[in-house]
Amino acid sequence: MFWENVDPDRPVLVLGSAAVDTIAYPQSELEEGVAVPAHMRTSSGGVARNIAENLARLGQPVVFISAVGTDAAGEHLLQELEAVGVDTSAVISTPEYPTGQYVGVLRPEGGLYYGFHDMRISNAITSAHLREHAHLFEQASALALDANLPKATLRTVFSLARRAGIPVVADPTSPQLAERLKRYLSRLAVVTPNHQEAAALLGRPLNPTDFDEISRAARDLVGLGVDLAVITIAEFGLCYATPEASGHLSALRTEIIDPTGAGDALTAVVLYALINHFPVDDAIRLGISAASLALHAPGNVPADLTLERLYDQLVV
Numbered sequence: 489m490f491w492e493n494v495d496p497d498r499p500v501l502v503l504g505s506a507a508v509d510t511i512a513y514p515q516s517e518l519e520e521g522v523a524v525p526a527h528m529r530t531s532s533g534g535v536a537r538n539i540a541e542n543l544a545r546l547g548q549p550v551v552f553i554s555a556v557g558t559d560a561a562g563e564h565l566l567q568e569l570e571a572v573g574v575d576t577s578a579v580i581s582t583p584e585y586p587t588g589q590y591v592g593v594l595r596p597e598g599g600l601y602y603g604f605h606d607m608r609i610s611n612a613i614t615s616a617h618l619r620e621h622a623h624l625f626e627q628a629s630a631l632a633l634d635a636n637l638p639k640a641t642l643r644t645v646f647s648l649a650r651r652a653g654i655p656v657v658a659d660p661t662s663p664q665l666a667e668r669l670k671r672y673l674s675r676l677a678v679v680t681p682n683h684q685e686a687a688a689l690l691g692r693p694l695n696p697t698d699f700d701e702i703s704r705a706a707r708d709l710v711g712l713g714v715d716l717a718v719i720t721i722a723e724f725g726l727c728y729a730t731p732e733a734s735g736h737l738s739a740l741r742t743e744i745i746d747p748t749g750a751g752d753a754l755t756a757v758v759l760y761a762l763i764n765h766f767p768v769d770d771a772i773r774l775g776i777s778a779a780s781l782a783l784h785a786p787g788n789v790p791a792d793l794t795l796e797r798l799y800d801q802l803v804v
Contacts, residue, residue, distance in 0.1 A: 491677075494629050494655065496764045499549035499575065501624050501654075503645060504536025504634035505607055505661075506554040506579070507588030508561045509788060511748055514596050531787040532565050533590055535634035535659050538749050538788050542756030542778070543632075544572040545793040548763075551624055555580040555612040557587040578621050585609035592748055599722070610636045615644035625652040629763050630677070632657045632755065635665035646672050655715075659755045660685040674713025678762070680755045686719045694719075699736040702727040707734050716768060718758065718775070720751055728772055737772060740780040740801065749788030753778040757798065777801040 513527040532541075540552045552574050556562030558581050565587065566576045591604045618641065625631065625648040633645060635658065649656050655677035660666035666681060666688040673679070673689065681689060683696040686705050695701055702719050706729035709717035718728045725739040757778035761771030777798040781790040790797075 491655065491762045491765065494763045494765075496629060497549070498627060498629035499551045500543055500630050500632060500759065500763065501551050501553065501628035502536050502540040502543070502632045503553045503613075503618075503637070504539075505534035505588055505610060505636040506532070506537040506552075506556055506562075506565050507534040507590050507605070507607065508565070509533030509590045509592065509748060511592045511594065513594050514601075517596060518593075518601060529786065532568050533748070533788050534565075534588060535636070535661050535752050536632070537565065537569065538752035539632050539634075539659070539756040539759075540569060540574050541572055541789045542753050542793060543760055544569070544574045545789065545791075546757070546760050546795060548760055549573075549575075551575040551578065551628065553578045553613065553618070553621065553624070555582060555585075555609045557581070557585055557609060558583045559587055561589075562587040578617075578624060580612050580617060582609070582612045584612060607636050611638055613637055613641055615641050618644050618648060622648055622651075625649060625654065628652065628654050630655045630657060630759060632659075632759055634659045635661040635668050637668075639668055642668055642672070646675050650675065657755065657759045659752065660689065663688040673709065676714045678716045678718070678755075678758060679709060679714050680718045680720065680751065680758065682720045682722070682751060686717075696721040696724060699724070699727060703729065703734050703736055710734075716758075716762075718754070718772060720754065720779070726754075726772070726776065730768055733768075737776060740776060749785075750779040750782040753782035753789065753793075773802060774798050 515525045585608045588607045593602045595601045657678040660681045663684045666685040683694045687694045706717040710729045720726045727736045754775040758771045758775040
């Protein structure tokens with residue numbers, strides 16, 4: 489795989505959404521038309537922003553391209569990223585839209601019940617802005633992106649990445665947004681969908697409890713040109729495939745405090761491991777460890793994320 493030629497000292501370019509997440513944890517059964525007591529938490533989020541923070545906490549140089557509003561929420565998002573070492577100089581601040589927002593309502597037993605997002609601000613991430621910052625692609629070791637980007641912007645992203653010769657890692661973000669990535673599968677070094685997003689990419693339903701079916705789906709993504717496909721299946725772990733191998737790995741047992749951000753942590757750590765020349769199997773196991781830490785964390789990104797902590801989690 490071409491990861492052998494990647495320089496880990498060069499920054500990872502992370503491109504996509506930044507948002508404020510509000511998560512509600514109902515304390516009783518949900519009932520239509522009835523307000524129920526819930527614990528609430530608000531934190532910085534957005535798939536790409538979460539990936540950027542995870543990478544930075546591991547000590548990886550990161551440059552972030554996104555858009556925020558000229559409001560207090562946007563200012564806070566940037567300050568938090570800068571505090572952990574992320575370069576935000578290419579982030580757009582615009583009064584045209586408010587900073588992105590996500591609201592998630594969890595089931596009392598865990599897992600997402602409903603989710604709502606307002607990511608209109610992603611329209612501010614234009615092809616022209618990316619072309620003005622083409623040097624960031626040339627300087628990067630790899631590119632990580634989420635699928636919140638407008639379709640025209642995605643075309644420019646993949647053109648600039650190909651010209652720079654850097655590997656691209658994509659988180660499909662949602663089944664609806666995954667459709668935007670279908671035409672670019674042959675250009676992806678890594679894709680990390682959940683089973684619903686993988687179903688959207690492949691155009692067929694998938695049963696998350698049928699590991700043979702999910703493994704076959706991962707192999708099919710590789711057949712479409714992806715170098716490494718990792719399909720997450722919640723408490724059942726993940727299935728993965730490369731041109732040489734495929735398999736299923738179980739999730740680590742952990743108390744689930746908040747599922748938000750677990751997939752982003754996995755994506756970030758798999759990418760970190762690959763650009764630092766870890767074997768693929770090790771990269772995936774470390775990604776599972778990162779997801780477990782995120783599930784147990786009260787926010788989107790584990791505050792104690794280190795490589796040592798990831799290895800400790802694997803042997804608990």
